[in-house]
Amino acid sequence: DVPGEIDTAVFAIPAKLVASALKECGEKKIAGAILIPSGFGETGNIEGQEELQRIGREYNIRLMGPNIYGFYYTPSNLCATFCTAYDYKGSTALSSQSGGIGMAIIGYSRSAKMGVSAIVGLGNKSDIDEDDLLLFFEQDDNTNVIAQHAEDLKDGRAFAEVAKRVSKKKPVIMLKAGRTEMGAAAASSHTGAVAGTDKIYDDVLRQSGVIRAKSLRQLLDFARGVPVLPTPKGENIVIITGAGGSGVLLSDACVDNGLKLLKPMPDDLDAAFRKFIPPFGAAGNPVDITGGEPPITYVNTVKLGLEDDRIHALILGYWHTIVTPPMVFAKNMVQIVNEMKAKGKVKPVVASLAGDVEVEEAAQYLYENGIPAYAYSTEIPVEILGAKYQWARAAGLL
Template sequence: MSTFQPDKSKVREVLDTVKAAGRGSLTAPEGKRVCEAYGIAVPQEAVATSAPEASKLAQGMGFPVVMKIVSPDILHKTEAGGVIVGVKDAAEAASAYEQIVANAKKYKADAAILGVQVQQMVKGGQEVIVGAMTDASFGKLVAFGMGGVLVEVLKDVTFRLAPATREDAGSMLDSIQAAEMLKGVRGGKPVNREALEDTIVRVSQLVSDFPEIAELDLNPVFASDTGAIAADVRIVVDFQPKTPRYRPDEKSVVAAMNRIMKPRAVAVIGASNETGKIGNSVMKNLINGGYKGTIYPIHPKEAEIMGLKAFRSVKDVPADIDVAVFAIPAKMVALALKECGEKKIAGAILIPSGFGETGNIEGQEELQRIGREYDIRLMGPNIYGFYYTPSNLCATFCTAYDYKGTTALSSQSGGIGMAIIGYSRSAKMGVSAIVGLGNKSDIDEDDLLLFFEQDENTQVIAQHAEDLKDGRAFAEVARRVSKKKPVIMLKAGRTAMGAAAASSHTGAVAGTDRIYDDVLRQSGVIRAKSLRQMLDFARGVPILPTPKGENVVIITGAGGSGVLLSDACVDNGLKLLKPMPKDLDEAFRKFIPPFGAAGNPVDITGGEPPITYMNTVRLGLEDDRIHALILGYWHTIITPPMVFARNMVTVVNEMKQKGKVKPVVASLAGDVEVEEAAQYLYENGIPAYAYSTEIPVEILGAKYQWARSGGLLK
């Protein structure tokens, strides 16, 4: 593949012909020429324009053959009765020609019929589909799945951004539900993976090189142990150029975002002395939150607000301003935004609602035009504002936030934002930032990624989104950022009903969820399935050390917990160390009673004293063949919850001093005292949950997913 050079001139010649003819699709012979130009294997074929010619061509290829209608007006040939397979002799070929033409005329009387394709019939192999499509958010995507009923009924298909790498192509073969079928079942030979990967990579390159190719289907592709050959080609084109999304360069984005998130001076447009007003709440949060920069209240009549000199307009302020927080009615925003532009303010925090989310698209587009004209970045509208804790900055009407840490969170929804604030405060989770994005008229998730990538105060990024305005831009940035810092996303609208709700809530049209799932994974993003899971990941992933290998061991005081923890490992892609090496198994058995169980899980049983937990966990941390530990605690009077928690912290810290640093998570089963123990463990670097075997394992699984995507595991 690396030495193959496509013949782009041949493809251009075909596409120019199609465009000149005013057609929206290629004929099968044209599709074959395009495939051949990119080294995509297709069967021998030719086009007959009469029954005798069809017989002659078929005889020259050797029977059996497949015969198909050639018409730019008939894309779905089977529906039109335009395909006959298994033609066995010359007489049958002549008859098939007449039948196919008659069926085509009956199906669409005015169809332009160019002839009948006579094609060498491919025998044997596994039927798969390789295709490409154009998504409104992600652009060009390449698809792979099982052919026939599996793709149509089970929709067993996976997607990647195009152009795809060979690594991407290999992951596609392993990502479908029927992946095992490609490896050979019931004595069958495995498919030639290299040939399939070549086909996927070349299709993805083809649609990337020629954006006018809107859709491409190779279906079926017959994959065997000797190669992969596309039996049918369908190509749809769209010659209308797409208007690219407005996108500043990354250097400009980072410069503006630094002024917005770390401002030296903030203006509050609509500042108020009246309790209950949004402008009053914003002022209180800025002042009471401890912001050390300069605050400029903006009000058309007041001379002073909350002890600070007020100005009629930002243009009257005799100093530079980095960011302006808007707390005025929607109808007044555009004029004030122009004044901000004239003042050369870097960012506008648009709290007011009444724009795209209510159907006022024109009003929102006016703000976008002003923002671009004056080079002022817009956050919102329809947001709660944002926090940046390293600067004690609470540019929001919500409550001030005071738990500083290294996790940055954002949400598209105000309600979800409040949940983030509440959970973070309740769990004492330190954050570097909490940002509302609302309608995302301008600043969106990839702008935040670019800022947090270079922000020394942020180590993990968690985002809630109902849509991605520019999924490709996000994925390209996320692929780079996720190698440095974990990126977690809660993509709402996973179901049809959820997607409809997202549309009504923000004006966002949710994309196909499988596409989001696959592209986020391709980009190294950890996808959360629920709000709680996103928050748990945001809290737990940053405090877990990166594992050095895949071998996980469960140590539990309750057999039932061990079973559930094992199930959770399977669900989260974790690999238990099995079989346990004989010497390691014997070492564990020295510490547990005869009626306990070594193996994996290691069941020490519930009646054991604290020293048993300490000895087994110490052994698990000490042995280099074990890379992560999952602890299952059972509340007993012999080992009370806080005794267990303190002992575990002691052992983990003791082993850290010896250079043995591994991720450890814990599940605690028991009475209410286990809640205090779980909190103590968490505060000391061990993600622990009372009453749950699933959550701690999900957090460990998320850490592993990030480590794998970044190539950090041995």
């Protein structure tokens, strides 16, 4: 009854009515169907889901779902979902097999003001699945990073083939749920997923150049941080910290994430750093400027780290003091990084901030200005840097 040409139909009706409505869409020559209703394969209604697949093949309709929340595509202001409209446009595309995880993705992205190009629910994957999305986002100029949550992969070989190619152009991040026996059993009852052996998934993802996230929070942190960081030009990393304890933890995190500290520090570079730090500080690597130093000490040491071509990335450890308040540190770091960028010195910089609640505002300011920063964590910023390095190595850029 609807006049004119229709691109996509969004289904938000009881499951028992979906098949007949899908046929009507086929007769109308609608190319795509967003199947929000549940009550199909995930509940044991395999026959009902297979009927939808037959109709889709008969009328050449691509199916998304069933059992999904829909999808967003922000470049076209498209909100084909029962969720609220999304208003932070960017270059990260995210997908989830689970509706609940999808809502977490939406909430985190909105809270962190993370710009996204798309958020997509896949649900039971009766037709469109992860490798279909990779094919689309590979060609999408609005997308630079792809992050996916999956409970299973319908065709692991097809996914690996596509992911290996796409990941050389754009970082692909995957959170594979159901990696334990209990998790796999829960996945089967949730979306009808057959989770498979985790060791096989781990090998497939690694060989395909996909960054594997260990948790939902890590998936979201990687999706937010990886596109912010420039691609490193080498492996040598220097830690500059105002707190010796942070330097120790940041060093541990580097080892945990496959990152290489510049060691031993070349004599001339060691001497150059020592010019800016007190006698009781430590050069080497980490460069410990100590806690009582004024803002200029952070500025001078970070400037040196950005200027010297033997250093390829910086990890900053800030300690909250009255001498260098959090926002003073943050604004100075943004200023010096931008000054060096204007001179062609572009390097990944991440920051860990330790202190009272004021460090939260400073971390947000740093992030909004291109420096992934976290209050109260020495692990997360290094994990994000490690993910960027993992992608750069797999893509043949290092």
